Amino acid sequence: MTNKVRILWGIIGLFAATLISAKASVNTPTQVLFTEQAASADYLLLGVSANGETGAVGLAINQNSAQGLSYLIEASGFTGKAMSTKLIPAPQNSGFKQILLVGLGEPSQNSEVEWQEIGGNAIQKAISEFKTVPTFAAELSPDHAAQLAFGAKLGSYYFDKYKTDSEQQKSVTSITFAVPSPAATKALFNKDWNSVANAIWHTRNISNEPANVIYPESFVTYWKQQLKGLKNVSIRVFDEDDMLDKNMGAIYGVGRGSARPPRMMIVEYMGANKKQAPVVLVGKGITFDTGGISLKNPPNMWNMKFDMSGAASVVGTLYALADRKAKVNVVAIAALAENMPGANAQRPGDVVTSMSGKTIQIRSTDAEGRLVLADGIYYGDITYNPSLLVDVATLTGSASRALGKDYAALFTRHNELAQKFIEVGIKTGDQVWQLPLNDNHFKAIKNDVADIMNSGPTAPGASAGAAFVGSFVREQTPWVHLDIAGVAWNDKATPIKASPGSTSFGIRLLNGYIKRYFEQ
Ligand code: BES
Ligand code: MN
Ligand code: ZN
Numbered sequence: 001m002t003n004k005v006r007i008l009w010g011i012i013g014l015f016a017a018t019l020i021s022a023k024a025s026v027n028t029p030t031q032v033l034f035t036e037q038a039a040s041a042d043y044l045l046l047g048v049s050a051n052g053e054t055g056a057v058g059l060a061i062n063q064n065s066a067q068g069l070s071y072l073i074e075a076s077g078f079t080g081k082a083m084s085t086k087l088i089p090a091p092q093n094s095g096f097k098q099i100l101l102v103g104l105g106e107p108s109q110n111s112e113v114e115w116q117e118i119g120g121n122a123i124q125k126a127i128s129e130f131k132t133v134p135t136f137a138a139e140l141s142p143d144h145a146a147q148l149a150f151g152a153k154l155g156s157y158y159f160d161k162y163k164t165d166s167e168q169q170k171s172v173t174s175i176t177f178a179v180p181s182p183a184a185t186k187a188l189f190n191k192d193w194n195s196v197a198n199a200i201w202h203t204r205n206i207s208n209e210p211a212n213v214i215y216p217e218s219f220v221t222y223w224k225q226q227l228k229g230l231k232n233v234s235i236r237v238f239d240e241d242d243m244l245d246k247n248m249g250a251i252y253g254v255g256r257g258s259a260r261p262p263r264m265m266i267v268e269y270m271g272a273n274k275k276q277a278p279v280v281l282v283g284k285g286i287t288f289d290t291g292g293i294s295l296k297n298p299p300n301m302w303n304m305k306f307d308m309s310g311a312a313s314v315v316g317t318l319y320a321l322a323d324r325k326a327k328v329n330v331v332a333i334a335a336l337a338e339n340m341p342g343a344n345a346q347r348p349g350d351v352v353t354s355m356s357g358k359t360i361q362i363r364s365t366d367a368e369g370r371l372v373l374a375d376g377i378y379y380g381d382i383t384y385n386p387s388l389l390v391d392v393a394t395l396t397g398s399a400s401r402a403l404g405k406d407y408a409a410l411f412t413r414h415n416e417l418a419q420k421f422i423e424v425g426i427k428t429g430d431q432v433w434q435l436p437l438n439d440n441h442f443k444a445i446k447n448d449v450a451d452i453m454n455s456g457p458t459a460p461g462a463s464a465g466a467a468f469v470g471s472f473v474r475e476q477t478p479w480v481h482l483d484i485a486g487v488a489w490n491d492k493a494t495p496i497k498a499s500p501g502s503t504s505f506g507i508r509l510l511n512g513y514i515k516r517y518f519e520q
Contacts, residue, residue, distance in 0.1 A: 055139025
């Protein structure tokens with residue numbers, strides 16, 4: 001090699017190294033790769049099914065080690081039960097030093113969600129054991145392997161970009177799976193799963209970001225960046241002047257107290273015939289909820305940065321659909337504002353006029369989510385005549401207390417929709433539970449000064465919130481309200497989400513629902 005070539009390679013190497021080291025601070029999604037063989041290395045992840053099978057990779061290790069692998073698995077007492085893992089020393093001459101056994105259970109019995117959890121759990125164990133992810137060998141069909149890989153990718157998400165000590169960073173660059181049919185598995189993973197995983201990734205990132213980084217305008221910039229280059233996507237943004245022009249007094253009123261102006265972001269994805277009525281998704285996008293003049297108690301206020309999770313999930317869902325080129329028309333509307341007390345903030349007792357013409361008395365400035373949704377959902381309903389209208393919102397502490405971390409609360413005037421959502425929720429892992437919405441809930445928010453008020457002192461909190469939002473949807477429109485206050489954030493780790501923080505609830509559900517009922 002000449003000196004010049006050497007220098008050139010040096011520069012390329014330096015550039016590559018910078019890209020890799022910059023990885024943690026930008027937190028790009030983990031890459032998923034598929035191969036057939038597991039090359040010799042210090043460590044290996046090895047799938048073991050309940051009948052003790054370890055597939056082609058296990059067979060090769062056994063051949064090199066006089067059946068040493070089978071002996072060690074049996075001696076360790078490992079049964080291959082789903083969700084179990086065990087670290088064993090690798091047999092001599094196997095090419096590995098340590099093997100993390102991953103129980104696959106009875107592969108034909110596992111549900112989609114179980115595969116995801118097995119994958120995510122294994123990756124988290126590997127990262128805490130090895131600080132890196134070795135090749136994961138598993139003798140699985142493309143279908144099962146793709147679902148496992150989806151969960152593994154989600155499980156490898158860590159929000160560690162603000163950790164300056166690299167010892168504390170857990171993010172990894174890639175995960176490699178050794179599977180019997182790598183090409184078919186890769187094709188399936190890329191077609192059905194990777195776009196959804198990336199959407200979840202970007203949604204978790206923006207929901208975890210603090211409110212000094214993500215506010216209405218930067219929410220818009222962030223998603224414009226992510227959506228750049230995707231086909232058939234167009235974006236419109238309303239600022240305060242547009243809101244005043246369109247008589248959107250409800251969202252405008254919430255934004256008034258903040259130095260960060262409100263925005264409404266409208267993203268259209270036209271993946272099907274233009275004549276087909278779109279599915280419209282509307283999200284609550286409060287980038288920080290102090291409660292406004294009706295100030296919240298300080299101790300738990302800090303995580304009200306996630307009060308924009310609904311907006312992030314609806315744009316995230318559209319990202320997934322556009323990225324996997326789904327044949328469907330979808331519109332995502334993010335109703336964005338920061339709820340702050342300030343000299344210009346609205347007060348309890350104020351009356352505002354929404355775009356629908358309905359007047360609203362503000363009883364609590366802390367019931368702000370329904371106000372931004374009022375204008376967002378009305379705009380979506382009358383502009384698009386949707387085939388389905390879904391709003392997603394961290395709306396009430398009441399829904400969170402009722403259903404905890406297991407289910408989002410679902411409300412609808414059209415009960416047949418509830419059953420369909422419940423089923424898709426079970427299949428995809430984003431589970432929902434129906435709570436009531438009846439005439440009493442609508443009566444409870446009637447007001448003696450204005451048409452309605454934003455909090456009903458006598459109605460149950462979550463249902464009153466749903467009735468308020470529903471007051472801005474035409475009765476014939478198929479509409480579902482998802483209150484995700486309890487499920488959008490989890491301080492505890494789960495198999496598919498290691499870091500405390502945003503779960504990105506709603507993307508698996510809405511992607512799954514649209515796939516089943518709307519895609520051509
Ligand atoms: N963002 C909150 C709801 C919330 C609470 C989400 C806890 C996640 C965890 C919402 O804006 C709110 O403050 N709701 C009030 C409504 C009340 C004033 C009618 C609530 O639920 O207490
Ligand atoms: Mn609030
Ligand atoms: Zn809120």
